[in-house]
Amino acid sequence: MSFRSEANALQQQLVNWRRDLHMHPELGFQEERTAGLVARHLTDLGYRVYTGIAKTGVIAVLQGTRPGPTAMLRFDMDALPIQEETTVAYASQNPGVMHACGHDAHVAIGLGTAVLLQRHRAEWPGSVKLVFQPAEEGMNGAAAMVDARALDDYGPRPDVAFGLHVWNRSPLGQAGLTTGPMMAASDSWTLEVRGHGGHGAIPHQTVDPIVVAAQIIGAIQTIVSRNVDPQKTAVVTVGTIHGGTAFNIIPDQVALTGTIRTFDAAEREKILNRLEKLCQGVAAAMGAEAKLKVEMLTPAVVNDQAATGLMRQVAQSVLGPENVFADFRTMGSEDMAYFLREVPGTYMFLGSANSERGLDYPHHNARFDIDEDVLSLGVAILTETAVRFLNRAQ
Numbered sequence: 001m002s003f004r005s006e007a008n009a010l011q012q013q014l015v016n017w018r019r020d021l022h023m024h025p026e027l028g029f030q031e032e033r034t035a036g037l038v039a040r041h042l043t044d045l046g047y048r049v050y051t052g053i054a055k056t057g058v059i060a061v062l063q064g065t066r067p068g069p070t071a072m073l074r075f076d077m078d079a080l081p082i083q084e085e086t087t088v089a090y091a092s093q094n095p096g097v098m099h100a101c102g103h104d105a106h107v108a109i110g111l112g113t114a115v116l117l118q119r120h121r122a123e124w125p126g127s128v129k130l131v132f133q134p135a136e137e138g139m140n141g142a143a144a145m146v147d148a149r150a151l152d153d154y155g156p157r158p159d160v161a162f163g164l165h166v167w168n169r170s171p172l173g174q175a176g177l178t179t180g181p182m183m184a185a186s187d188s189w190t191l192e193v194r195g196h197g198g199h200g201a202i203p204h205q206t207v208d209p210i211v212v213a214a215q216i217i218g219a220i221q222t223i224v225s226r227n228v229d230p231q232k233t234a235v236v237t238v239g240t241i242h243g244g245t246a247f248n249i250i251p252d253q254v255a256l257t258g259t260i261r262t263f264d265a266a267e268r269e270k271i272l273n274r275l276e277k278l279c280q281g282v283a284a285a286m287g288a289e290a291k292l293k294v295e296m297l298t299p300a301v302v303n304d305q306a307a308t309g310l311m312r313q314v315a316q317s318v319l320g321p322e323n324v325f326a327d328f329r330t331m332g333s334e335d336m337a338y339f340l341r342e343v344p345g346t347y348m349f350l351g352s353a354n355s356e357r358g359l360d361y362p363h364h365n366a367r368f369d370i371d372e373d374v375l376s377l378g379v380a381i382l383t384e385t386a387v388r389f390l391n392r393a394q
Contacts, residue, residue: 003116003387004318007380010115014108014375019090021104025079025097028135031056034077034107038132041111045118047130050154054144058132061155062118064390068126071386072151072158074339075110076103076136085366100368102166102352107132109164109378116383124390129155131339140298142335151342160307161345162385163336164378168363170351172371175315175381176328177348179308183301184235184261185268186333187294191216191256191279193243195288200248209254210243212288217241217256219278227274228267235261235331236271261331263300301337304344310392311346314385318377350378 017037026034035056043049047060056077084091084098092098110130117128131150135141151157170176193216195207217238228234236258243254260275262268276292283290315324328349336347353360354371361367 002317002380003383004380006116006119007112007376007383010112010379011373011376014112014379015372017111018104018108018372018375021107022090022099023093025092025094025099025104026077027081027097028078028137028139028141029055031077031134035132035134038077038107038111042114042130045114047114047118048155053150053154054134054141054148056134057141057145057148057150059150059154060114060130061127062121063127064125065122066125068124068390069159070127070129070156071389072129072131072161072339072343072345073110073113073382073386074131074133074161074163074336075106076133076141077107078103078135078137078139078141080137080364082364082366086369088369098366100365101137101363102168102370103136105166105352105370105375105378108375109382112375112379113382116379117386120387124387126390127156128386128390129158136335138297140335140338142338146338146342151339158343160389161339161343162307162311162382163345164348164350164382165334166352166370166374166378167349168353168360168368168370170349171353171355172351172373173319173377174323174325174351175319175348176325177303177308177312177315177346178326178328179303179305181263181300182303182329182347183334183337184263184331185300185337186297187260187268187272188297189258189260189275189292189294192253192291193256193283193288194253194291197250197252200250203250206250207287208250209252209288210250212283212286213241213243213254213256215286216279216282216290219282220275223271223274223278227270232264232267233331234267234271235259236275260294261333263329298333298335299337299341301334301347302340303346304340307344307346310389311348311381311385314388315348315381318380318384348381350374350381
């Protein structure tokens with residue numbers, strides 16, 4: 001069964017939803033308007049709707065005409081603290097807030113998928129569980145929903161979980177999904193280097209934390225190049241460095257922040273161990289002190305083999321086999337990982353860029369926009385994936 005033509009027929013409605021959401025973006029855990037729109041639409045379709053989960057999350061459950069498994073489809077809703085710089089008629093009306101990552105498209109795809117699943121309810125067994133999640137952008141809304149027992153207490157526990165992300169690094173009509181680790185685990189770290197400040201003209205009476213920090217930054221660059229297996233992938237990045245108040249004053253301390261990205265848990269532990277030893281060792285050798293704190297943000301997104309195989313088959317039927325890539329990874333992170341730690345499933349990237357129309361700015365850019373034809377493609381793929389799973393699992 002193919003849902004491509006029916007999804008195409010919904011295209012104008014999908015565009016209307018997406019543009020309305022784009023005009024009214026909301027930050028993580030503040031998605032009140034978005035959640036209200038979602039809840040009203042799904043209630044009108046006959047779904048059993050639960051609201052206020054992890055503050056603003058929405059779950060909608062629809063049962064088929066006979067018993068069977070449960071397929072979960074996940075859609076994130078939050079925007080970013082970015083001032084939009086596009087000139088489109090549907091630009092953000094909320095100053096300093098913008099859908100610069102495509103979550104407005106995800107919600108529209110979710111609403112359209114709900115329409116087709118309800119329309120074809122007699123053709124699939126079991127249940128579908130649509131999860132509209134708040135606060136993906138660095139706030140771990142998925143973890144909050146798992147902690148709020150979203151998987152267990154609002155309708156049946158899912159047997160599989162599917163999701164997708166529009167992707168402006170790939171042209172419209174292409175897709176990528178990979179079995180196993182696909183998106184990296186993400187850690188943030190902060191480092192305080194404490195020395196002994198003084199006059200910039202009398203450095204021998206000080207312990208200069210800026211110089212110590214510079215040595216530490218240089219040493220950090222050796223972690224991936226000399227401690228990580230060359231056949232594996234990892235990133236250690238210094239993102240900020242702050243210290244000092246004037247050109248002729250050596251400060252008492254310097255603060256650094258950064259990120260670590262890994263696919264492999266063992267490599268992650270190795271990197272954390274080396275980072276701690278390098279920071280402490282370099283600081284001690286130069287007469288300073290170092291205090292390192294690491295916070296895990298998300299685990300790696302790990303795709304289940306069977307679920308990935310199914311979704312790949314569906315994507316190939318919708319997009320053509322030549323447009324679906326199996327070896328597709330990114331060091332970006334996604335809190336879909338928390339759902340996939342609990343339920344086997346898969347996550348796919350769906351190309352949304354159109355360079356001929358200037359719709360190829362990267363995610364999190366103030367001029368980000370997508371080719372909206374991706375909306376009907378997403379609806380067709382997710383609907384068919386869910387229906388195929390429910391019928392195969394019988």
